[in-house]
Amino acid sequence: MLEKIKQITLQNLRYAEQMLLQDVGAMSHAQLNQSRGGATRKPYDFLYECSLMNQRMAARFRGEDPGPRPYPEGEFPTAPEELCDKERALQMLRTSFDELRAATEALSPEALHQPLPYGQGQYSAFELVGFAVSHLSYHDGQLNYIQALDGDGAVHWDFS
């Protein structure tokens, strides 16, 4: 049963990755670089945040300390200038997903449920991947909303 739960956890991560990457792929640099209305973040900013989260979780799963966050506590990160570029943002995302997937696969079905330090608490890799998947879906919903604001109501996901 624990092996099956590990496979479902990995599959959920894979689906969240595919949805996010395909939606970024379907958008223009101008869409990804735009802060709209009163208080929205640029998609590049939250894609950078997703990449950092993937990398930092992967480090914890490997038993490493990812060090302090590269942005102030209680704030959301802003993408550095060089990552406000569609190909580079996609590259960082892809690499971070490869890292998180590999680090999750490397855990035994039992180790997936052992507590690890993360943020202010202790969580299992199983809980953390669940959190990452929800967080990725949250931002993917925002990408889809932006597409629709610009008249693109198509579904860009292909899980084949």
Next chain:
Amino acid sequence: MLEKIKQITLQNLRYAEQMLLQDVGAMSHAQLNQSRGGATRKPYDFLYECSLMNQRMAARFRGEDPGPRPYPEGEFPTAPEELCDKERALQMLRTSFDELRAATEALSPEALHQPLPYGQGQYSAFELVGFAVSHLSYHDGQLNYIQALDGDGAVHWDFS
């Protein structure tokens, strides 16, 4: 271990519920009723979809057949006129979450991993709640994006 996995599954659902309900609570009827730009759905439409999904999953978990979807295959549902109302939309959401939570709690830690018919396939309640949580987060990201479009950059979540 299976009991712990059940508790984490329920907690993830509870968090997704709190985030969504608190974000709806922080928005006006005008925001929830507006289809913006080229191709966006009204928040009332996707909140109705979330309520229906909760109810239909709960029925499956109880061993019941929820019957055909009340909207055409391959389309997204549109909220009926009477549910384009903030208090009624919140009431339907709350009731549907109560139902899904109760139906999940009623499953034994082992039964949570038994396949059930859903849509075109067979999935365990564990997989389906994971899907529901991602789907709820996806739409919650959209609510937060709409808040920010209107200048509201505050975080409305309180898990205390």
